Amino acid sequence: MKPDEDRRSRLQTQPAAEGSAEIVIAFEDNRLATLLFGQHDQHLAFVERRLGVEATARGNHVALRGPRDSIEQAKRALESLYQRLKGGQAISLGDVDGALRMGAAQGVLFSAENGPRPTGGAATVGTRKKTIAARTPAQDSYIRALQRHELVFATGPAGTGKTYLAVAHAASLIEKGEADRLILSRPAVEAGERLGFLPGDMREKVDPYLRPLYDALYDMMPPERVERGLTSGMIEIAPLAFMRGRTLANSIVLLDEAQNCTSMQMKMFLTRLGEGSRMIITGDPTQIDLPPGQKSGLIEAVDLLQDIPEIAICRFSSGDVVRHELVAKIVRAYEAKSQTTP
Template sequence: MVQKRVTVEVPEEIPMIQVLGVNDANLHKWEEEFPMVNFWVAGNEIFIQGPDVDLELAVRTVQTQFTKTNKIKRIIPDYGLQTNQRARLAPALSELPARAADARYRAVFVSREKVIRPQTEGQARYVNDINSHTITFGIGPAGTGKTYLAMARAVKALLEGEVTRLILTRPAVEAGETLGFLPGTLTDKIDPYLRPLYDALREMLDTGTISRMMSDGTIEVAALAYMRGRTLNGSFIILDEAQNTTSEQMKMFLTRLGFGSKMVVTGDITQIDLPSRQPSGLKQVSEILSDVPDIAFSYLSAADVVRHSLVGEIINAYDTYESQTVLRSPQGLGRK
């Protein structure tokens, strides 16, 4: 049977939730209505593949979700990617049709204007680990969605009543954690270090909701130094930039876990800003807790980068350079 593909481009002014439905309800309905057709989503594009007759009906069905003009075009074999992008993303692209029916790739969170879902195999495993474990470590380079997906899952848990609080924290290593010596209120002191967490949060909730939830303590954003001595019950807790925690800080943070809570710890062990003789708590913790039940270690790589295509190329280039540098050094040669 000849399979053809088209892509439906959703205009930017139309929220994806309007097309896909809450919790992908419309998408699931299409999958049931057209069992011979595969659907999958990337950004504002809906890819549809199937036999001619079924494909035409499926496209018309998707179009009925629109309230404004949309643009439809045939997908070219390389999906419009540049040569270097095709090479890097080839494994993921080859799997796209099968993902339509794969529950792991369904939306993590749907807001008024955004549908957030895993885009790669590594991201899908990471989200599954978060769903199925009390503590999950997401370790990988910049741009792999570690913090963003964790935040989406946390906001979903909060809005659906799985937890009653969302707590976001990271070490303020740039200030040496000596926040008491910085001028201003506590918020003034820690805001610059927590800006990436705020940015992600604002993509999922409107400003008024965030302000209200922060005022009543439903959402708390704090530097790691202020977590000591607390027990966090009924909370979804995210520790970002965990590569910059010491072993003592990591132990302190993990032992804050209370009943009915879930933790996600994210970091990039290639971007450690601690003093050279200070070991990273994130690097040590996998050796210490790897065999503890209900704790998952999820590793992401350059193949999971979903930022500009150059980011993945940059990460690979640095990895190659650093591995060659180690081999050329006397210490590296001595370890061979």
């Protein structure tokens, strides 16, 4: 097989029913092709469900049959995932879903005459432990905004990757030496149990509120590196109330669940930004746990600051949910209810 065929894989167009087509893609490495197709071809089955095509694996070949646009989208997604495997990255069903979404956003039409077209690269963020590629156009814009702006807001429903990508970006800056400290924070809004009645010292009291940040951090960095960072102060995880009076220089600062900040807390947090620092603020405006009548500082800040060009505001929707397929359906159901409720 020629080098260009290895790079892009081989494409054959065969006769098919009117309005549809069949293509056969051959991948050079049998082992990687097996990983690409998934255990019991589950990745190909996912492609079939999503795009309404037929995908049949034979050795290191896969035959795709269906509407021309759909099989072109499937081909581009499979080739993109194969390149990731060649680069030493693992892929999951979530990655297959992401590749299909990105392929649909690129809107490249099938063209047998011109042959395979180069696959557009999704934005990525990488640490020593793993590299994460954008799975939706909104994630792609978000990663690029994180790379270009010192202050980024990300709003939208749960499961869209707001916090996960923010922690990944923060960890990458620490590893590259572009920031001296990583500070992760959340407002400790009480949801049924008061902090004073929880057992343990202050750290043990607030840890449950910050556990999602710990989980994301351990997913990005080796556990021993995280523990050393926590011990030395290079990584700090603290509730929002502990930020008052501080100036955070040469740091990457992430405020998660920011919809539960009051207006005064948000103003206080934003004014902590020091020289050489970057801030990322994430939250879901539909899940506010503040007392009735209390305005969310996140909603107010996005409204007040949206016209400042140095500040990026990224908005996610239910269509950007990258967790289990049911999560997106659940989010849409709640959104529909909120729109019909007076």
